[in-house]
Amino acid sequence: MSKLTNLVLLIDDEPKIRRFIRAGFELHGGFSVQEAEGAAEGLRAATFNSPDLIILDLALPDRRGAEVLETIRSWSDVPIIILSVESNEEEKVGLLRAGADDYVVKPFGMAELLARSEAALRRYFKSATESPIVVAGPLSINLVDRTVLLNNYQIKLTRKQYSLLHILAKHVGLVVTHDELLEEIWKGNVRKNIQYLRILVRDLRQIIEPDPDHPRLLITESGIGYRLQARFGDVAKS
Structure with missing residues (x-):
């Protein structure tokens, strides 16, 4: 101590x-x-x-x-x-x-x-950066009360949309694999059908991205998984 x-x-x-x-x-x-x-x-x-x-x-x-x-x-x-x-x-x-x-x-x-x-x-080794509030560009995700702000306005998400965002926010800036997301969100009930995940990602992008066809927040890592971009201005593949 x-x-x-x-x-x-x-x-x-x-x-x-x-x-x-x-x-x-x-x-x-x-x-x-x-x-x-x-x-x-x-x-x-x-x-x-x-x-x-x-x-x-x-x-x-x-x-x-x-x-x-x-x-x-x-x-x-x-x-x-x-x-x-x-x-x-x-x-x-x-x-x-x-x-x-x-x-x-x-x-x-x-x-x-x-x-x-x-x-x-x-x-216990306390992390100096530990916080229940994750900021990613214009997004602010409170992991405790489950509220999400976009440009300082609260947005409504479905349970699965929030679950996806919550998992990515806990690993902001890092890639989370397809298998990890499928297991966490559906608890193995969809036999790891990646199409369910792609539809969920598409729907969430419609809400949080200024241009869903050219995402700058929810980034695809081809063949691996998805990442929540820590800085809105970063250049990354969609």
């Missing part, structure tokens, strides 16, 4: 738990704590405050903790420790596979949580 203070985002709707955890971290030193009572507040804080560690309760009033984990993992590798009253092994394994770094069962001791938090931070 290279910083003097690590910001912990604590998402839990129980005030007593929040007070207990805040006191433990602050007494230990080296941490500051931001509290969120629910999923929506927690996601806003995760988006704009760049925490170094998230402690996430599964039983939130406005959204399941597992869904919050999935949302954050769509754009960030920040360490996430799950809190739960359940010690179900199947659930624990599922959450760890979904991207949780650790799983702590209530009730727990503060010494245990501190040790697990420090271990998670040691394993």
Whole structure:
């Protein structure tokens, strides 16, 4: 841990738990704590405050903790420790596979949580450029709230159109292969029929490209896949 203070985002709707955890971290030193009572507040804080560690309760009033984990993992590798009253092994394994770094069962001791938090931070190498908002030319894609702006105006996309753009945005400037896109968007249900992908690309270009016949944002890499251009003015093949 290279910083003097690590910001912990604590998402839990129980005030007593929040007070207990805040006191433990602050007494230990080296941490500051931001509290969120629910999923929506927690996601806003995760988006704009760049925490170094998230402690996430599964039983939130406005959204399941597992869904919050999935949302954050769509754009960030920040360490996430799950809190739960359940010690179900199947659930624990599922959450760890979904991207949780650790799983702590209530009730727990503060010494245990501190040790697990420090271990998670040691394993994590924070990217200075990490952001939930990807900008590509006139496009701005918010990977958290799933909004897309084109020239500062919000545009509407179908679920599959957004899924395609989301995947490309996570790898902006890099090529994503046909097979990877087919698997992510259709989950193997179209037997890797590339024609489905070509139609989807064509339809998305009709929305985001000034001249869909000469694309400058959604670029074809012949025989390989597609790339979302990082800079609108770059010259690339269509």
